[in-house]
Amino acid sequence: MNYLFFSFEGPEGAGKTTIVRMLTDYLTKQHVDAIATREPGGIDIAEQIRSVILHPNNDRMDARTEALLYAAARRQHLVEKVIPALEKGKIVLCDRFIDSSLAYQGVARGLGIDEILAINAFAIENWMPTLTIYFDIDPALGLARIRENGLREVNRLDLEELAFHERVRDGYMMLLDRFPNRIKKVDATQSVTKVFEDVWALIEPLLRK
Numbered sequence: 001m002n003y004l005f006f007s008f009e010g011p012e013g014a015g016k017t018t019i020v021r022m023l024t025d026y027l028t029k030q031h032v033d034a035i036a037t038r039e040p041g042g043i044d045i046a047e048q049i050r051s052v053i054l055h056p057n058n059d060r061m062d063a064r065t066e067a068l069l070y071a072a073a074r075r076q077h078l079v080e081k082v083i084p085a086l087e088k089g090k091i092v093l094c095d096r097f098i099d100s101s102l103a104y105q106g107v108a109r110g111l112g113i114d115e116i117l118a119i120n121a122f123a124i125e126n127w128m129p130t131l132t133i134y135f136d137i138d139p140a141l142g143l144a145r146i147r148e149n150g151l152r153e154v155n156r157l158d159l160e161e162l163a164f165h166e167r168v169r170d171g172y173m174m175l176l177d178r179f180p181n182r183i184k185k186v187d188a189t190q191s192v193t194k195v196f197e198d199v200w201a202l203i204e205p206l207l208r209k
């Protein structure tokens with residue numbers, strides 16, 4: 001099946017949510033049928049799993065439990081929301097997907113990229129994104145943006161030490177090397193307008209196909 005499934009990845013505060021919103025508005029104004037969603041979450045069961053994973057009090061959570069919960073949320077979101085939308089010909093814009101698990105659980109938690117790929121293969125079967133856009137930013141800058149904004153809740157992963165977030169970025173760099181055809185990098189330290197232009201330049205040619 002031919003489908004257009006875009007995922008957006010990067011460290012905390014990189015600007016993914018901002019750009020996903022702008023893209024959805026832009027596409028909708030052009031009468032393109034697109035939906036925005038997020039992981040973990042996007043539907044009720046996955047949002048409930050999100051609350052468990054990200055609750056700041058759940059600091060005893062084992063790393064493998066965490067990886068399995070992300071994969072479970074992903075499975076439910078995929079079958080309940082993403083696949084039905086793709087099957088109707090809609091474009092799906094997803095704020096985080098499997099690469100978050102590979103970077104955060106695989107690399108930053110040290111569980112291994114191949115191990116996380118294996119549990120996720122069970123969860124997603126072959127539903128991989130058409131294109132993944134990685135928002136590159138120094139994690140300290142991304143975390144500072146979130147602190148300055150003060151609008152979003154501080155979750156359990158935000159509270160990890162800076163070294164954890166630096167390993168997340170290292171993980172994304174490994175994924176860029178490993179999946180160069182699927183994952184493309186944008187400089188997320190630029191203005192919102194310039195980031196949007198760079199993202200649109202990657203997406204637009206695929207819409208014309």
Ligand SMILES: Nc1ncnc2c1ncn2[C@@H]1O[C@H](COP(=O)(O)OP(=O)(O)OP(=O)(O)O)[C@@H](O)[C@H]1O
Nearest residue numbers: 012013014015016017018145146149188190191192
């Ligand atoms: N290019 C940019 N330059 C400066 N500030 C930005 C830029 N893009 C987004 N921001 C601001 O940074 C903060 C985080 O943005 P956003 O929520 O889009 O990031 P995110 O990648 O979705 O974060 P997270 O994954 O941690 O939820 C917001 O206050 C947003 O307004």
Ligand SMILES: Cc1cn([C@H]2C[C@H](O)[C@@H](COP(=O)(O)O)O2)c(=O)[nH]c1=O
Nearest residue numbers: 039040070096097100101104105157158
């Ligand atoms: C999908 C996914 C996410 N994470 C982490 C990344 C963030 O710290 C949170 C999600 O919060 P956001 O505000 O929606 O970015 O969860 C992860 O570690 N593994 C995953 O698979």
